[in-house]
Amino acid sequence: MADGAAAPFPLARQARLAVLASGRGSNLASLLAAFPASGEEPLAAVCLVLSDRAQAPALARGVAAGVAAEHVAFGHDRAAFERAADALLREHAIDLVCLAGFMRILSAGFVAAWAGRLLNIHPSLLPAFPGLHGQRQALAAGVHESGCSVHFVDAGVDTGRVIVQRRVPVRDDDDEESLAARILEHEHLAYPEAVRLVLRGEVTP
Numbered sequence: 001m002a003d004g005a006a007a008p009f010p011l012a013r014q015a016r017l018a019v020l021a022s023g024r025g026s027n028l029a030s031l032l033a034a035f036p037a038s039g040e041e042p043l044a045a046v047c048l049v050l051s052d053r054a055q056a057p058a059l060a061r062g063v064a065a066g067v068a069a070e071h072v073a074f075g076h077d078r079a080a081f082e083r084a085a086d087a088l089l090r091e092h093a094i095d096l097v098c099l100a101g102f103m104r105i106l107s108a109g110f111v112a113a114w115a116g117r118l119l120n121i122h123p124s125l126l127p128a129f130p131g132l133h134g135q136r137q138a139l140a141a142g143v144h145e146s147g148c149s150v151h152f153v154d155a156g157v158d159t160g161r162v163i164v165q166r167r168v169p170v171r172d173d174d175d176e177e178s179l180a181a182r183i184l185e186h187e188h189l190a191y192p193e194a195v196r197l198v199l200r201g202e203v204t205p
């Protein structure tokens with residue numbers, strides 16, 4: 001595994017990003033727009049897309065963007081997945097890993113190895129409504145405001161230090177889909193902003 005002890009940011013060079021995604025990959029698209037694989041953004045470039053699902057649209061987006069796009073099967077063996085993922089991250093000299101709709105829980109060992117270099121985005125104002133279906137939880141709780149959070153990943157589920165939050169209103173006639181769509185627009189702004197803050201060393205775990 002990578003050396004979790006290194007104090008990583010800021011780097012004196014362009015950072016190499018990996019995005020781990022299980023599904024549609026709209027946050028991947030926003031990261032690719034902000035940090036193109038071609039390298040024209042001096043701060044960072046997306047260099048690897050990794051998915052646990054071979055059919056994930058996110059992988060196709062990576063291919064279309066000219067990024068290395070790798071499927072690693074999760075199966076029933078998380079340790080094997082994590083060994084393979086870690087090897088790919090090191091092979092591609094990745095500096096910062098962005099989970100973006102990655103639907104698997106990573107082990108405490110993997111998280112420790114990438115401490116400070118592993119981010120996630122979640123569709124709620126953490127610490128409210130962690131885990132699955134953040135938007136559904138917000139509607140069930142009857143809150144008038146929700147949003148999204150980008151946070152460092154620690155050994156808990158959606159418990160690491162928050163880097164950026166963006167707030168949206170919850171409307172009386174919202175359903176899960178309408179609220180998710182409103183939050184998603186803000187996710188696409190929040191993730192690149194959080195990556196910039198971390199890479200500049202302005203927010204640390």
Ligand code: GRF
Nearest residue numbers: 024025026027101121122123
């Ligand atoms: C987003 O709502 C994200 O917050 C959550 O999963 C969804 C992924 O969407 N973790 P996409 O695959 O990035 O479009």
